[in-house]
Amino acid sequence: MQIVNVDIQYLSPPPAIKYCKKCGKKTEYVCSGLFRVNAQRKYLDIWLIYKCSNCDSxxxxxxxxxxxxxxxxxxxxxxxxxxxxxxxEKYAMDTELIQKNGAEVGLPKYKIRGPAIDFSMPIELHIKSPYPSRLKVSALLREILNLSQKAFEQRITNESIRSASGLDLKKCRIQTEVVLIIEN
Ligand SMILES: [Zn+2]
Incomplete structure (x- = not known):
């Protein structure tokens, strides 16, 4: 079995999705790259500042x-x-922290980096991500394998694409590593 490693490279931290009062709807908040530190008596409050991508709130x-x-x-x-x-980056990439703050974690912009793949042989494909994100494994696989939605679903059904750990490939989102078996 040919082992192929593919890396997901995020081009931006994930946006935080939350309700914007000014816009009157849920919007993507983008990390500003700035902290705010506020000293109050003996204590500190520290925040990471985000801006609504729509209205800059x-x-x-x-x-x-x-x-x-x-x-x-x-x-x-x-x-x-x-x-x-x-x-x-450490805090902007901390998806648990974003969720703890009551926001959803949006989709980061990304690139797939990996070698040209020879599909004539069975492949053990390792997709690695620096952090778990909302990116769906199915979307990544379709992009890596250049498959239509229909062709992808057929290959899930006939198990010529399957997860080595029993993940539901139609639904699951990327973890730090997902291992797939791909056969012809
Ligand atoms: Zn807004």
Whole structure:
């Protein structure tokens, strides 16, 4: 069996989807790359700022609420003050944090990176993602294998494409790694 690795590269952090009061509907909020740090007496509040992609309204996603500054390493605290890019990415990519803040995690823009695949042999395909996202495995597979919706469904039914761990390939979303068996 030929093992093929394909990497999903995200071109942006996922948008947070939430209700925008100004727009009067759910919209995509995009990470601004900026933190807001607010000192209140002995405590700090730290947020990551998002903007409605439609009207620019801001939304502060809570990272820390009323935390003792001494409990954060000074270089990390400095990172919050200086909007350190790696620190922004760490929190912007934290899909659990976005959900904990009451927003849904939107679809990030992405690219599929991998070798040309020889489909004449059975393949064990590993799709790797830096973090779980809402991207559907079916959409990725159709793009990688260049299959129509109908052809894809036929191949799921006849099990010439199947998940090595028993995932429902019509529904499941990408995890950090999904392993598929692909036969002719
Ligand atoms: Zn808006």
């Amino acid at each position: 801001t939304w502060n996603m809570t990272i820390y609420s009323r935390i003792n500054p001494k409990s954060i390493a000074s270089e990390i605290l400095e990172g919050f003050h200086s909007n350190n890019g790696e620190l922004v």
